Amino acid sequence: MASKLDINVHHVTRVEGHGNIVVRASDGRVERVEWQVPEAPRFFEAMVRGRSYEDIQTIVSRICGICSVTHSFAAIKAIEDAMGLQVSEQVDKIRMLLHYSEQLESHALHVGYLVAPDLLGQKSVVPLVASHPDVVKTVIKLHRTGNQWMEDLGGRMTHPITIKPGGLSKLPTEAYLRELKATLTGIVPDLKTLASVVLSLAGKLPAFERPTEYVGLVQPGHYSFYHGDIGTTDGKPLPVGQFEAAVNEYVSPQSTAKWCKWHRDAYMVGALARYNLNADNLHPLAKETAKLFNLKKGCTNPYMNSVAQVIESVQVVEDSLLIIDDLLTRGIKPETLKVTPREGEGAGAVEAPRGILFHRYSFDKKGNCVKANCCIPTNQNHANIQKDFEALVPQIMDRGQDEVRLLMEMLVRAYDPCISCSTHYLNVDFV
Amino acid sequence: MTKPRVAIFDFACCEGCQLQIVNMEEEILDLLTLVQPVEWREAMSDQSEEYDIAIVEGSITRPQDEEKLKTIRSRAKILVALGACATMGGVNKLKNNFEMDEVRSCVYGKDGTMPHLNTMPTKALDEVVKVDLKIHGCPINNKEFAYIVKCLATGKQPVIPSYPVCVECKQRGNVCRYEYNEVCLGPVTRAGCNAICPSAGSWCFGCRGYVDDPNVQAAREVMEHYGKTMDDLKSRLLLFGSKQEQTNG
Numbered sequence: 001m002a003s004k005l006d007i008n009v010h011h012v013t014r015v016e017g018h019g020n021i022v023v024r025a026s027d028g029r030v031e032r033v034e035w036q037v038p039e040a041p042r043f044f045e046a047m048v049r050g051r052s053y054e055d056i057q058t059i060v061s062r063i064c065g066i067c068s069v070t071h072s073f074a075a076i077k078a079i080e081d082a083m084g085l086q087v088s089e090q091v092d093k094i095r096m097l098l099h100y101s102e103q104l105e106s107h108a109l110h111v112g113y114l115v116a117p118d119l120l121g122q123k124s125v126v127p128l129v130a131s132h133p134d135v136v137k138t139v140i141k142l143h144r145t146g147n148q149w150m151e152d153l154g155g156r157m158t159h160p161i162t163i164k165p166g167g168l169s170k171l172p173t174e175a176y177l178r179e180l181k182a183t184l185t186g187i188v189p190d191l192k193t194l195a196s197v198v199l200s201l202a203g204k205l206p207a208f209e210r211p212t213e214y215v216g217l218v219q220p221g222h223y224s225f226y227h228g229d230i231g232t233t234d235g236k237p238l239p240v241g242q243f244e245a246a247v248n249e250y251v252s253p254q255s256t257a258k259w260c261k262w263h264r265d266a267y268m269v270g271a272l273a274r275y276n277l278n279a280d281n282l283h284p285l286a287k288e289t290a291k292l293f294n295l296k297k298g299c300t301n302p303y304m305n306s307v308a309q310v311i312e313s314v315q316v317v318e319d320s321l322l323i324i325d326d327l328l329t330r331g332i333k334p335e336t337l338k339v340t341p342r343e344g345e346g347a348g349a350v351e352a353p354r355g356i357l358f359h360r361y362s363f364d365k366k367g368n369c370v371k372a373n374c375c376i377p378t379n380q381n382h383a384n385i386q387k388d389f390e391a392l393v394p395q396i397m398d399r400g401q402d403e404v405r406l407l408m409e410m411l412v413r414a415y416d417p418c419i420s421c422s423t424h425y426l427n428v429d430f431v
Numbered sequence: 432m433t434k435p436r437v438a439i440f441d442f443a444c445c446e447g448c449q450l451q452i453v454n455m456e457e458e459i460l461d462l463l464t465l466v467q468p469v470e471w472r473e474a475m476s477d478q479s480e481e482y483d484i485a486i487v488e489g490s491i492t493r494p495q496d497e498e499k500l501k502t503i504r505s506r507a508k509i510l511v512a513l514g515a516c517a518t519m520g521g522v523n524k525l526k527n528n529f530e531m532d533e534v535r536s537c538v539y540g541k542d543g544t545m546p547h548l549n550t551m552p553t554k555a556l557d558e559v560v561k562v563d564l565k566i567h568g569c570p571i572n573n574k575e576f577a578y579i580v581k582c583l584a585t586g587k588q589p590v591i592p593s594y595p596v597c598v599e600c601k602q603r604g605n606v607c608r609y610e611y612n613e614v615c616l617g618p619v620t621r622a623g624c625n626a627i628c629p630s631a632g633s634w635c636f637g638c639r640g641y642v643d644d645p646n647v648q649a650a651r652e653v654m655e656h657y658g659k660t661m662d663d664l665k666s667r668l669l670l671f672g673s674k675q676e677q678t679n680g
Contacts, residue, residue, distance in 0.1 A: 041550060042443050042492070046537040047525035055670060058636055062522045065447020065570065109453065129460065140456045147454055155631025157454055158447045158570045162631050169632030 005030075005397060007405045019417060021389075021408050025397055033389045035382065035412070045372040053079050053165055053341055053367040060359065061159045063374065064418050066109070069102040069154060070352040072163045073226070074359040074374070079165045081241075081346025082363055088335060091167045093323050096226045097180075098153040098160065099350065100316040103225060105146025105157075106353035107271070107309040110416045111198065112139030115306045118410050119201040138193045142313070145187050152176060166339040174332050181324045184317050188285070191314050195289050198310050202293060205303040206407055210391045212300065212384055213264045214273035215246065216356050217349060223278040223286075223315055225351040231277045233298075234263035240349040243358040247375045259383035260375070266383035269355025270416060271308035272299060283322075286315035302388055305414045309353070341367025352377050354416040378417045385415055435584055438470040438482035439513075440503055442489030442496050443523050443553070447570040448514035449488055455573050462577060465584035482506060484583060488513040490523045491554040504560040509583060512556045513576075515569035515671050519640045522569070523553040524672035555672070564589070569638035569671055572624055592622040593643045596635050600626035608634045609657045614667050618653055619645040638671045 007023040024032040048059050057075045061068040073095065080087065087095075113125045116135065122128055129136050147157045153172060154160030162169045172180075217224040218231030229237035230246045238246050247260045261267065275290075279297040282290065290311045295304060345362040355377025362371040388411055396404055439449060449471075452459065469479035485507035491497050504510055515521035526534055531550055535543035542548070556562050566579055575591075582589040596617040600607075603626055608615035616637035617629060628635050654664055 041538075041548065042523055043526050043534050043538050043550065046529060046534040047522065049537075050528070051525070051670075052666070055636075055667070059522050059525065059670065062445045062447070062569065065445040065450040068445070068447060113453065126463070143454075144456055155633070156570075156627055158450055161628050161633045164633070 005393075005401055005404055007401060007408070009405060009409060019412060021405070021412065023389075023393060023404065023408070025393070028397070030390075030393050030397065033386075033393050035385045035389055037382065045374060048361075048369050048372045051369050053083070053339075053361075053363055053369065056361065056369060056372075057163055057165075058159075060372075060374065063376070065158050066106055067102070067352040067354070067357070067377075067418055068159045069099060069150060069163075070350050070357055071359075071374075072160050073099055073350045074348045074357045075361070076163055076165060077348025077350065078346045078359045078361050079348075079363075081348060082344040082361055083165070083339070083342050083346070083367075084344065085166045085339060087167055090171075090327065090330070090333060091335065093327055094153065094168060094172065095163070097320055097323050097327075098150065098163070099226050100320045101146050101149035101153065103146075103316045103351075103353050104313055105143060105150060106416075107313045108139055108142040108146055108194075110353070110413075111194070111306050111309055111313075112136075112143065114416075115410075115413055116197075116201075118406070118413065119204045134193075135197050138190050138197070141190050142187060142194060145183060149180060149183070152180070164337055167335055167337045169337065171332055171335065174328060177324050177328055177332070181321060181328075184320055184324075187317065188314075191289075191310075191317060194313070195292060195310050198307060199292055202307060205301070205307070206396075206410070207301065208303060208388075208392055208395070208411075209300045210302070210388055212387065213262060213267035214276040215262060215267045215269050215380070216274040216277050217351050218277055221281060223274070223281040223283075223312075223319070225274075225316070230349065230356065232262060232267070233273075233276055234267075240358070241347050243347060243349060243360070243375065244373075247358065247380060249375070249379075258379065259386075260380040261383060266387045267380065268302065268384045268415075269377045269380045270305055271312050271353070272302065272305040273355065274351060275299070275308040275311065282311070282315055283318035285318055286311050289314045302384075302411060303414045305416065309416070341365075345371075352418070354378060354418050355380060376418070378415070381415050381417065385412060385417075434465060434467040435483040436469045436479070436481060437466045437484045437486060437580075438479060438503075438507075439468070439472075439486045440470075440488070441472075442487070442500070442516075443492045444489030444514065444516040444521070446488065448516075448566075448568075451570050451573040452576060455577065458577065462580055465581060480506065484509045484511065486511045486513050487517055487556055490516040490520045491556065491559050492523060492526075492550055494549075494551065497554075497559050500556065500559050509563045510556070510560065511579070511583070512562045512565045514566065514571045515638050515640070517556045518562075518565040518567055520553045520555045520672035521638075522671060524555075525669060526550070527552045528669070553672075565591075567591070567621060567639035568624055569636075572627075575623060594622050595642045595645070596620045596622045596624065596626050596629070596639075598622055599624070600629045600635075602626075603630055605629045609653060609659075612657070614654075614659055614663045616664070616667055618650045619647070619664075619668075634667075636670055637668055640671070 005025040009021040020036040022034040057072045060075045061072045151157045155162045214233040217228040219228030231237045343365040347360040358375040360373045485503045512518045579589045599622045613634040615634035617635040620637045621639040621642040
């Protein structure tokens with residue numbers, strides 16, 4: 001039977017932000033496959049000009065609700081780089097601890113609320129409450145734990161308050177850290193439950209392979225989310241200060257959206273990229289979880305990004321427990337926050353749950369921003385999603401319109417895209 | 432009694448306010464006993480053109496979004512603005528301090544003249560259509576959200592605080608941020624957040640907008656007492672769009 005496809009998904013659901021899928025195929029030939037992003041652009045890099053270094057984090061955190069902690073840290077690291085500020089080891093560790101809360105919260109939300117309905121044949125998480133109450137209960141517990149942890153250290157769920165240039169506006173007490181240690185130890189069985197549920201459904205993840213370049217933070221001996229250089233599976237790492245040479249933003253001839261490429265025509269960022277770069281440095285329980293799934297370093301199936309997120313959820317909890325022990329051994333020492341602004345330029349990079357994020361700012365001598373540049377993970381993934389589509393559709397086109405549509409939507413969701421983030425400067429107009 | 436049908440939409444925003452709804456976890460199920468969600472792109476695959484209550488996050492930055500909002504308004508009996516972007520433009524209003532052509536070329540360089548990158552000065556929802564109710568904050572407080580939805584579903588008028596953040600801040604026993612030599616917007620900002628920022632060691636950013644009839648004279652005296660200028664205050668008032676107009680509800 002000659003395959004004919006006419007798919008026009010106007011706004012993929014259960015993703016953060018607006019994205020469209022367009023496929024045209026007839027007589028077994030793919031005529032058009034496009035991943036499009038119609039989100040309203042917001043021009044953050046223009047808006048922050050003239051604002052004080054004290055207010056930058058507050059503004060750019062609003063680039064994205066679901067990655068607000070990561071945006072805050074990318075900004076703060078860039079500001080501290082520009083002004084030559086060093087933070088104490090204590091602040092550095094507490095920040096990493098806060099950063100991990102967002103990884104757990106976001107991964108639980110993505111795997112549990114956004115991806116699981118596809119694997120269980122539902123349109124949202126709501127019907128799962130009745131059909132799979134234990135699964136939903138586990139996901140809620142993990143999601144809530146991540147959120148509460150974020151609120152306790154950041155002052156609020158979403159758009160953290162405590163992250164300030166030069167330090168933190170509020171330090172946790174040792175009593176709180178002991179409490180957090182007990183909470184995180186307590187959710188290890190829930191993480192195992194989540195892993196076994198995803199494992200039981202992993203057979204429904206399409207077996208699709210397409211080798212590409214994987215990019216993420218690398219720091220020798222660590223599975224890094226917060227420190228390090230820009231690593232790639234295709235070459236040598238680059239210092240964060242040179243991130244523009246890694247992302248190479250360009251305008252695609254077939255789309256008006258800006259895309260990124262480094263050594264090939266596209267690259268992938270996110271959990272699978274981090275895994276492919278850093279899997280050797282996982283902690284024991286995370287390694288054990290990876291074994292369950294038989295996920296090998298060098299995996300080229302983008303649908304496995306959700307599995308890598310499950311493994312990372314275990315990793316961040318294990319690493320957090322080590323950080324807490326270290327902080328408690330040294331004891332929390334009071335610090336005062338005092339910064340004298342100066343003229344300068346700096347860059348910062350951290351891993352958002354959905355991939356590496358870069359910020360760069362320049363400041364005048366009063367500490368007011370004169371120039372900004374942000375390069376967002378989902379933006380870096382757009383070209384790779386497009387290339388996956390081009391490879392995937394010919395392989396599956398005889399499966400009928402509905403299944404092709406579902407598999408393409410699942411692919412977009414697997415990337416955990418955060419489209420609000422990426423559209424501070426990209427937009428395609430559609431009718 | 433049939434449950435009111437609720438649809439959630441978003442325009443230019445970070446979707447952080449919808450995230451606060453997701454963050455309610457199983458408490459959402461309580462709300463589902465009162466209302467019937469018919470469209471919520473971030474969480475469900477269903478879409479609908481029929482609804483009683485429209486909850487709209489984000490601000491309006493493009494002509495086509497202005498038209499879409501008018502359509503939503505025409506279909507909904509009640510339109511609720513969700514969060515600072517919707518209630519007063521939010522951080523998106525920072526763009527209005529620049530010329531639009533300049534904003535486009537700043538971000539896109541020579542590509543900035545392409546027609547699809549057109550942008551207009553940011554508008555809060557009530558600059559385009561009638562808004563029946565505002566849920567303040569950046570992000571919103573999900574307890575307040577639940578309270579307001581329950582009121583709407585049962586036909587009650589929600590009570591939103593009309594006193595400044597300083598009241599809640601004092602109740603929490605915080606040391607005034609001005610004592611730390613900071614410029615805090617607590618004196619002119621609508622309460623209801625339980626002074627969340629000062630309680631986390633920071634100044635108030637004014638994300639809930641002006642309190643009704645802000646006491647500008649008192650704010651002026653606070654500024655003078657601590658050696659600050661009204662320009663310091665105005666600069667910070669710009670962040671969430673408060674400077675453009677005083678909100679009244």
